[in-house]
Structures are given as structure tokens and as C-alpha cells.
Amino acid sequence: MRLKYPANIKIVRVPCTGKVDILHILRSFEKGADGVYVVGCLEGDCHHHSGNLRARKRVEQSQKILEAIGIGGNRVQMYNLSSSEGARFARIAGEMVDKIIKLGPNPIKKAKQATGASGC
Amino acid sequence: MIVADKKPIEEIIEEVKDKHTIFIVGCNECVTVCEAGGKKEVGILASALRIYFLKEGKEVKIDEMTLQRQCDHEYLEEIRNVIDKYDAVVSLACGVGVQFMAEKYHSIPVYPGVNTCFMGVTEKRGLWAERCQGCGQCILAHTGGICPISRCAKRILNGPCGGSSNGHCEIRKELDCGWQLIIDRLKALGRLDEYEKIYPIKNWSFERSGGPRQVVRKDVQE
Amino acid sequence: MKVKTPSKLEKILASGCLAVTSECGPPRGSDPEMITRKANLIKSHVDAINITDNQTSVTRLCSLAACIHLKLMGLEPVLQMVTRDRNRIALQSDILGAASFDIHNILCLSGDHQSFGDCPQGQNVYDIDSMQLIQTVRYMRDEGKFLGGDNLHRSPQMFVGAAANPFADPFEIRVPRLAKKVAAGAEFIQTQCIYNLDKFELWMKMACDRGLHEKVHILAGLTPLKSAGMARYMKNRVPGMDVPDEVVKRIAGTPKEKQPEEGIKICIESIERLKKVEGVHGFHIMAIEWEEMVPEIVEKGGLYPRPKVE
Numbered sequence: 001m002r003l004k005y006p007a008n009i010k011i012v013r014v015p016c017t018g019k020v021d022i023l024h025i026l027r028s029f030e031k032g033a034d035g036v037y038v039v040g041c042l043e044g045d046c047h048h049h050s051g052n053l054r055a056r057k058r059v060e061q062s063q064k065i066l067e068a069i070g071i072g073g074n075r076v077q078m079y080n081l082s083s084s085e086g087a088r089f090a091r092i093a094g095e096m097v098d099k100i101i102k103l104g105p106n107p108i109k110k111a112k113q114a115t116g117a118s119g120c
Numbered sequence: 121m122i123v124a125d126k127k128p129i130e131e132i133i134e135e136v137k138d139k140h141t142i143f144i145v146g147c148n149e150c151v152t153v154c155e156a157g158g159k160k161e162v163g164i165l166a167s168a169l170r171i172y173f174l175k176e177g178k179e180v181k182i183d184e185m186t187l188q189r190q191c192d193h194e195y196l197e198e199i200r201n202v203i204d205k206y207d208a209v210v211s212l213a214c215g216v217g218v219q220f221m222a223e224k225y226h227s228i229p230v231y232p233g234v235n236t237c238f239m240g241v242t243e244k245r246g247l248w249a250e251r252c253q254g255c256g257q258c259i260l261a262h263t264g265g266i267c268p269i270s271r272c273a274k275r276i277l278n279g280p281c282g283g284s285s286n287g288h289c290e291i292r293k294e295l296d297c298g299w300q301l302i303i304d305r306l307k308a309l310g311r312l313d314e315y316e317k318i319y320p321i322k323n324w325s326f327e328r329s330g331g332p333r334q335v336v337r338k339d340v341q342e
Numbered sequence: 343m344k345v346k347t348p349s350k351l352e353k354i355l356a357s358g359c360l361a362v363t364s365e366c367g368p369p370r371g372s373d374p375e376m377i378t379r380k381a382n383l384i385k386s387h388v389d390a391i392n393i394t395d396n397q398t399s400v401t402r403l404c405s406l407a408a409c410i411h412l413k414l415m416g417l418e419p420v421l422q423m424v425t426r427d428r429n430r431i432a433l434q435s436d437i438l439g440a441a442s443f444d445i446h447n448i449l450c451l452s453g454d455h456q457s458f459g460d461c462p463q464g465q466n467v468y469d470i471d472s473m474q475l476i477q478t479v480r481y482m483r484d485e486g487k488f489l490g491g492d493n494l495h496r497s498p499q500m501f502v503g504a505a506a507n508p509f510a511d512p513f514e515i516r517v518p519r520l521a522k523k524v525a526a527g528a529e530f531i532q533t534q535c536i537y538n539l540d541k542f543e544l545w546m547k548m549a550c551d552r553g554l555h556e557k558v559h560i561l562a563g564l565t566p567l568k569s570a571g572m573a574r575y576m577k578n579r580v581p582g583m584d585v586p587d588e589v590v591k592r593i594a595g596t597p598k599e600k601q602p603e604e605g606i607k608i609c610i611e612s613i614e615r616l617k618k619v620e621g622v623h624g625f626h627i628m629a630i631e632w633e634e635m636v637p638e639i640v641e642k643g644g645l646y647p648r649p650k651v652e
Contacts, residue, residue, distance in 0.1 A: 022164055030170050069175070111175050
């Protein structure tokens with residue numbers, strides 16, 4: 001299926017989205033990520049019962065924290081799709097990249113440029 | 121355990137926004153169990169503050185540590201050698217820990233990172249509920265093991281009031297009427313006849329009303 | 343029953359007549375005319391007038407001051423006192439203050455939780471509960487002492503009342519709870535508004551079976567319904583209130599402009615029926631912001647004229 005998806009996405013593999021912690025999401029932003037999205041199995045289809053549901057809650061919690069500290073909660077997003085949906089995976093990747101491009105870079109990068117500090 | 125809830129991060133930022141070196145200190149006891157101030161929450165707060173300061177273009181050093189307890193001298197001593205490096209401490213312990221830290225290291229400002237709520241239980245994960253108000257004179261023996269002081273919105277000792285309906289308290293539907301629980305329990309114990317004993321006016325001097333309290337135990341003092 | 347206080351209400355009840363009391367809610371402001379006006383509307387049709395104490399936790403002119411206004415008009419007030427807002431020092435102090443104006447009736451209550459009122463962020467006190475307030479007044483009156491044990495000079499001559507809600511849960515302890523209030527020293531009871539007469543009669547019967555009707559005067563509480571909306575509100579929103587569906591249907595099935603009249607009719611029918619119930623020694627008519635209807639209810643309920651006592 002040789003589908004194309006944007007090259008500026010770095011995929012971090014986890015055994016289950018239930019492994020994704022708020023801290024992982026926050027650390028990504030701390031290190032300069034412009035956006036993070038979590039792609040889990042379809043709700044109800046988790047091999048580990050409820051890993052994807054936990055992931056959703058953690059994504060929501062991260063959104064709240066990022067909103068509160070002025071980074072913007074909408075830079076984090078949860079998606080659910082099955083392993084057979086390659087085309088949708090590529091479409092979501094495009095969607096997310098478009099959204100983040102509209103939002104602009106992670107505000108910490110702008111601040112760094114303004115103060116002349118070295119990049120991350 | 122002592123149950124606490126996370127403080128809104130905006131509130132913590134407001135307190136520490138002008139600091140340059142911040143020490144975030146968690147506690148491994150009650151606040152870890154109620155997921156408000158343990159190692160995990162320390163990490164999240166530290167990361168969020170780092171992102172915030174990076175965004176503001178400020179260089180702020182933020183360190184993390186979680187102590188076994190913050191309500192005992194011996195554990196608080198563990199930070200004696202490092203604490204002077206910081207110009208603020210955010211303690212995620214309960215109000216007891218925050219104060220003990222402040223008492224011990226009085227030249228460094230200590231800010232609370234949680235709102236300390238009550239003494240309670242984990243009814244289920246994510247739901248903690250009050251069970252004791254520390255009145256200093258336990259009456260549970262007479263009330264079937266259910267406390268009217270902590271579980272009745274009016275703390276009445278001869279309840280229930282007229283607002284009890286379908287087992288719920290008048291102030292919030294999701295709240296059990298403490299006196300309904302007491303009556304159910306007395307019934308289950310075959311002691312419902314005890315309901316008619318009038319509980320006398322309580323001596324509240326062992327409670328908050330009596331001023332800051334102490335327990336003095338000469339037998340275990342050194 | 344032997345009379346223990348100078349209370350007119352007590353004398354009427356002791357004489358075996360059905361007593362009639364009503365209530366006035368003090369104003370949300372300091373205009374005494376709002377109390378005297380309400381009192382004037384009902385004064386010749388009732389034996390005593392309750393003054394509520396910051397009911398539903400909404401801040402109002404204080405019950406004690408309003409009672410003094412009634413007293414100055416030559417009327418018989420019932421001082422309602424809740425334990426929500428004052429500790430035992432303030433409660434005893436207000437009891438003495440009331441007694442200094444020869445206010446001879448007190449109704450001991452716990453009071454609605456402050457979360458219902460205009461100061462939900464305030465503290466509550468509940469140093470003592472309603473049961474213990476009954477004991478307190480009786481102790482001050484009968485022993486002539488303060489709770490602390492010191493003697494007090496000129497003990498408060500008060501006829502002591504309490505509330506009872508036959509409809510609150512759990513039902514099985516409703517009569518034991520009444521018994522508890524009687525044991526604490528309650529001499530009269532004013533009940534929650536009665537709409538479910540069957541349930542009330544069952545409660546009364548259980549109370550009589552225990553002989554409580556011989557130890558305490560029970561005044562049946564009644565509140566005329568003004569509209570179907572009020573009936574539904576009382577049914578669904580007021581904790582511890584039992585408004586049967588038939589009552590709601592009856593009001594709702596009446597054309598809107600006739601609903602107040604129907605409400606009064608229901609109230610009068612209730613009086614007729616409850617008069618015959620053993621243990622009912624009177625009526626407490628709470629016409630909420632509708633005091634002008636009290637005379638009609640009392641007259642049509644066959645409770646007028648009111649007896650005269652010296």
C-alpha cells in the first residue's frame with residue numbers, strides 16, 4: 001500500500017496506548033515537539049481491555065495542562081483506528097500536520113529565538 | 121489517609137513565576153495514594169513548569185525529589201544539604217508536610233502544590249471520600265461504626281434531620297445520608313433499640329474548637 | 343396536662359381545644375412594618391405566630407427581633423431557633439433575651455443546611471443539634487441553670503416545641519425519632535406540611551400506639567398550594583416533602599385561575615379529616631407569602647372563633 005504521510009512526524013512505538021503517560025506527552029513538548037497525537041486501537045477493541053481508554057483520559061489531562069500553561073491544549077489529540085486502516089492513518093497524519101502548521105511552532109521555540117538561546 | 125487534590129497549575133505558576141531555582145518535593149505517603157503529590161505528580165508538575173518557563177523565555181532550574189514523608193524530621197533532613205540551592209520549594213505534601221518543611225527551613229519560601237482536603241478512604245480509584253474529622257473523642261462505638269460528625273452535613277448527633285430522603289443527604293443527591301447508614305447498620309447489628317438513646321451535647325474542646333491540639337505521650341518520649 | 347409556663351398556646355392546648363398557629367417569615371430588610379402587616383392579617387384567627395429563623399438559610403431580619411415586634415403588638419410569638427448559626431453561648435443568650443421580653447414559646451430546630459441559602463460559602467455551627475436544644479431550654483427553664491452548670495437568675499418560662507417530619511426517610515425511625523424528641527423534653531410538635539394524609543395517619547397511629555399523643559401536643563402542619571407549579575416544586579425539589587400524585591393531578595387538572603381556590607379547598611378538607619385523627623391537637627398553617635388566606639382557611643376549617651384564655 002505504499003501510502004505517503006508527512007515526513008515531519010516522528011513515530012514512537014508503544015506496546016499499547018495504555019503505556020502512554022501524561023509525562024511522555026509533556027516531555028515531548030519540553031523537548032520542542034509542536035504537537036503530539038496518540039493513535040490507539042478502536043474503542044472496545046483494546047487487547048489489554050482498556051489501554052486506549054486510559055490513553056484518552058491522559059490525552060485529555062495533557063490538553064488541560066498545556067492549555068493552562070499557554071502552550072495550547074489542541075496540540076494534543078487522540079485518534080482511534082484499526083490496524084487495517086492504513087489509508088486513514090495517512091489521512092490523520094496529514095490532518096494533524098495541517099492543524100499544527102496552522103497553530104505554528106511550539107511557543108517555547110519562539111521564546112528561545114527571541115532570547116537567542118541555543119535550540120533543543 | 122489524608123486526602124489532597126491537585127492545585128490548579130495557574131495558581132502554582134502565580135506563586136513561583138519570579139523564581140530562578142525551584143525544588144519540587146513530593147511525599148510518598150497519603151498524597152501518593154490519592155494521586156495528588158507523589159513522584160508521578162511531581163514529575164508532571166516539574167515538566168509543565170519547565171515548558172511554561174521555556175515558553176516565557178526564562179531560564180529556571182527545576183529539580184524534583186520525593187521524600188518518604190514530610191511530616192517527620194528524619195525524612196525532611198534528607199534535603200538539608202541541597203535546599204539552600206533553591207529560591208523556592210513547592211511541596212506536594214499535605215498541609216502538614218508543607219508546614220513542617222517551612223518550620224524546618226525557615227529562610228526558604230515553601231509553597232503548597234496541593235489543596236489538603238480531609239481524612240478519608242479510596243472508595244474506588246479516582247473517588248476519595250471523607251471518614252473522619254479528628255474530633256478527638258471517638259463515638260463510633262455508639263453509632264454502629266459510622267461517624268455522624270464526618271458523614272452528616274450538619275454533624276448532628278441525634279439524626280437524621282428532616283432532609284434525609286431515599287437514603288440521600290439534602291445537600292447533594294450523590295451523598296449518602298450518614299444517619300441512614302447508621303440506622304441501617306444498627307439494624308444489621310440488631311441494635312436498633314439504641315437509636316432512641318439521646319446522644320448528649322458533645323464536648324468539642326478536643327476538636328478544632330479547643331485550639332491547636334497536641335497528643336503528649338510521656339511513655340514513648342525520649 | 344398541667345400548665346408549666348405562662349404560654350397562651352400551652353393553656354389552649356391544655357384546655358383540650360384544637361390550637362391554631364401560623365407562621366410569618368421575617369423580611370429581607372429592616373422594615374418592621376412588613377412583620378406587623380403580616381401579623382395583623384392573621385392575628386385574630388390564630389393563637390400564636392411562629393417567626394422563622396433564617397429559613398432555607400436565606401439571611402433575614404432575626405427571629406428574636408421579629409418576635410419582640412409581635413410581643414409589642416400584644417400577640418403570642420413562637421420563637422423559632424435553629425442550631426445552624428449559633429453556638430451554645432449564643433443560643434442560651436438569645437433564649438434569655440427572648441425570655442426577658444416574655445416570649446413564652448420556642449421551636450427548636452436544626453435548620454436547613456447553609457448550602458441552600460444566600461451564603462453557601464459560610465460556616466455552619468451545629469455545636470448542638472435540635473434534640474439537644476430542646477434539652478437545653480428545658481434545663482434552663484426547669485433547673486434554672488446554664489449548660490455550664492451555673493445558676494441563672496429568672497429562668498426562661500418557655501413552652502418547648504420541636505418539629506417532626508412524618509415523611510422523611512427512613513420511615514421506620516420516624517416515630518422513634520418523635521419519641522426521642524419527647525424524651526428530650528418537647529411539649530408540642532409542629533409537623534412538616536401534610537399532603538399525604540394516609541401516611542400521616544399511619545404515623546399518628548404508630549405514635550398513639552406508643553402513647554406519645556398523651557405526652558406531647560401534635561399540631562398538624564398544612565401549607566395551601568397556590569398552583570400546580572408549586573405542587574410540583576414541593577414534590578420534586580423540597581427534601582423530605584411528600585406530595586402524592588393525586589394532589590398534583592387535582593391541582594393541575596384545575597384551570598389556572600382556579601388553582602389557588604382549589605389549593606385552599608384541599609387545605610380545608612385536610613383540616614376536616616385531620617381533626618378526627620386521634621392525637622392531633624391543633625393545626626400549624628404555613629401559608630407561605632399567602633398569609634391573607636389564613637383567616638379563610640381557619641374559618642372554613644371550623645376553627646373560628648379562637649378560644650379566649652386569661
